Amino acid sequence: YVKAVKLMNVAGAYWRGDERNKQLTRVYGIAFPKQKLLDEYLEWLKEARKRDHRLIGKQLEIFTFDDDVGAGLPLWLPNGAFMIEQIEALAKKTEEKAGYERVKTPHIAKDALYETSGHLKHYKNSMFPPMELEEGSTYYLKAMNCPHHHKIYLSKKRSYRELPIRMAEYGTCYRYEKSGELFGLMRVRSLQMNDAHIYCTEEQFKQEFQRVNEMYLQYFEVFDIDTYVMRFSTHDPDKLGDKYVNEPELWKKTEDMVRRALQESGIPYQEIPDEAAFYGPKIDVQIWSAIGREFTLATNQVDFSQPRSFNLKYVTADNNEATPICIHRAPLGTHERFIGFLIEHYAGNFPAWLAPQQVAVLPIKDSLINYAQKIGRYLNNLEIRTFVDERGEKVNKKIRDAEVQKVPYMLIIGEREEQNEAVALRKHGEGDLGTFNLQDFAGKLEDEAKLPID
Template identity: 40%
Template sequence: MDKELFENGGNKAFWHTTSHIMAQAVKRLFPDVKLAIGPATDSGFYYDFDTDSSLTGEDLPTIEKEMKNIIKQGYKIERFELSRSEALELMKDEPYKIELINELPEGEIISFYKQGEFVDLCAGPHLERVSEVKAFKLMSVTGAYWRGSEKNKMLRRIYGSSYPDREMLDARIKELEEAKMRDHNRLGRELELFTTSEYIGQGLPILMPKGARVIQILQRFVEDEEERRGYQLTKTPLMAKSDLYKISGHWYHYREGMFIMGNEDDKEVFALRPMTCPFQFQAYLSKMRSYRDLPIRYGETSTLFRNEASGEMHGLIRLRQFTISEGHIVCTPDQLEDEFRGCIDLANFMLKAVGLDEDVSYRFSKWDENNKDKYIGSQSEWEQVQNTMREILDHIGIKYTEADGEAAFYGPKLDIQIKNVHGKEDTLITIQIDFQLAERFEMEYTDADGTKKFPYVIHRTSIGCYERTLALLIEKYAGALPTWLAPVQARVLPISEKHFDYAKKVEEELKRNGIRVENDGRSEKIGYKIREAQKQKIPYMLVVGDKEAENNEVAVRSRKEGDKGAVSLSDFIAMIKTEINERVN
């Protein structure tokens, strides 16, 4: 496969084939291993194995050597189909394949791919020959629960990547090395932004003082901007009776993702909230509404709880408890486009403020008309609202892709997507059009003609999940957050003990001006203090000695520009305040 074909969609077949080559090598070396799944990913491939003898990183060179032997043998890759009974007989010694075959619908084509002695249940696609794989690298071995659930057995997952030539592979390895250096899961801990505890559990991070400060800055920024744009702040409970979720439909469409307290057969069953919408709807329902009251914009910094599978959680990206800038707009049909446009404008304003605006893409998420049980509402209603949303997006001029089956169960949405340093895409911000829940909750308004009508509801976030945003910012800036977001904006570094008094004076003056500052009063050499501050990614280091104390100055070392020399304390304060107020990234 040539480079152009690889880069224009052929990479998935290339990586999928390499995963089969790896699985064939593992089966040769460890015959008792049971095969699970081995898909292509966004940046390579993996295969999951069930083995009594633990596979480790030390086994990777041996597996790579056997993969090279397989590639040298140049097997042709052949596809064939079997009936269900024949497939079950062929895979009788592979329990995970048996489980997958049994789950296939009646009449579904059951296909296999064969290369040499190796056969795998697989839908494809693949290359024509194994010899087309010219360069590959196995990256790591980790544990992974079968199907991502901690209720299932822990398997061994081997990750790898492959390319048509060595140059492309070397470039990818370099990218991965840089990604490791930027990985928020490592950097966030080193910079004391967050930590985790196995006694608390997966997906439940502890924000350290510095991380909590960054989240606080973002929250205040979002809440102030939302207030400026006409949002009313609410504060709603973290839990509710199942009755509320039954009205909204979440009890029937999202219950597996909820934390339910007590026995479902009890008279009153409570559940932690996975969303805020039905809670804010109660604020709307507190009194009668007229068309003159609309639009009503509610905003809330909401803590939510979702029972994510353990295999899906990573650092701060996907959590079981998280905080989100959630809001709901209740509006008339005539107001829908302007309000939707306002939501996009707010989201883009936030993305630009934190410097992520050029890293996102837009996805129009629609329902799956072949799986109607996942949704509420009729086909004609869905088609009408999706056409309305498409017209709005086209009027705004946003470039977007369309994705079937990604809508919320009550309406289509615009997902603002972003990739982390490892290439995995997640939703950062979502804006949804809801044409169902207002009627379910009897959220009426009196129109100009005196009739009662149901409004549209726009579900939206301003900057998405704060923890995920923090993770992405750590990776974007390799931990060196912009000054306005940095938990510590400056550190005063006295050269010796005789300069401690002046250092304290500088610290107090900076604090009086609202600057987040630390004072390094340790009895260490100045070079060591500077290196420590640099490791902590602090934007400004202020060295103070005899000259600075005498002239009321600070010797400024910038994280970006290095030594900037001595300036008056008042000039430094004016400079850093301008940088903070203008939110320079």
């Protein structure tokens, strides 16, 4: 049956992982029933290495790490910071249209907050160690935003007329991932999360839940994500009171509500037992990059537990009190994981609106720098991100460097272009596109350069 075998790697390893034992040789290999399948896999592996977000992230100066800062704590360079700002701007405009309000919360809180939420009981091993302060209080770096948002909900009395309340924040969280599990931007200890919590009535739940899923689909279209599935994670009844909050009736009711909402939306999903959050069922959004690698992008969770733990209430139409349902949602996940995915998905060839630099103006000799600068000022005034390469290099070198930096458009400036107030246009990965009037080119690029939201 095995007809194609390939030796992949050789490494040293101590017997049973104990360095006091003899060192052995570990041989890694792979086998397929057909040579064609092996060839396809090796080609995929080659492409995956070319798209490695760690390599491209360094090449394009998007992010870096430093030992003095610490493992799993990325430093965003100017290009990466720009990408973050663009994604945030897209998310904020999308959420503003969908009725979200933005809040801000601190990076730390007292242990009492996480005792109430249940995170210290169920999640403590993933949190940074406590900080003991002189005043006798114990603080933790926040690993999640939801307890802080619940406190904002509690800041005043709520009425059914206010619901649903959609509370959004790009909050920074800290999670103590084990050092062996850290991997580039995909597994980090500091993460900026596109987070929101929706407080709604039971009657409003289905519509709110489906609207969140519709927002996912909107983002998939923007970022050219064609392959996805939603994993509906449910609880294990045998682990109630241990892994999951001990509310069997609420678990059944909430899971049935989520299941119906998914079925009515027509979105493909898989049901996965024993992978729910400790406070309720959740949807994990699985997406595939352009080369077929699977990523967990985002989550959509239903919480019936924390609203009760925090005693969240609203006044009903008949002047009684009721507890809202809370939906935790993060359609774009974290900046870290999402940008890591985008680097691989696009191989660094980002759409113009997301590219840190959209245009490189390349004069072929020094006497043309003034005209090149004039073009740069004109395009930058139109909010088209442009830089002028004034180095005394040959134009082929400038083109090659702009290609390596994956700048979407290059404008080659020679004497003829200066005389005609034109530009010779070159597109990354495609080559020369001909000569254009500057205004015509700018008009073409303006639509590509702006945020992709109506």
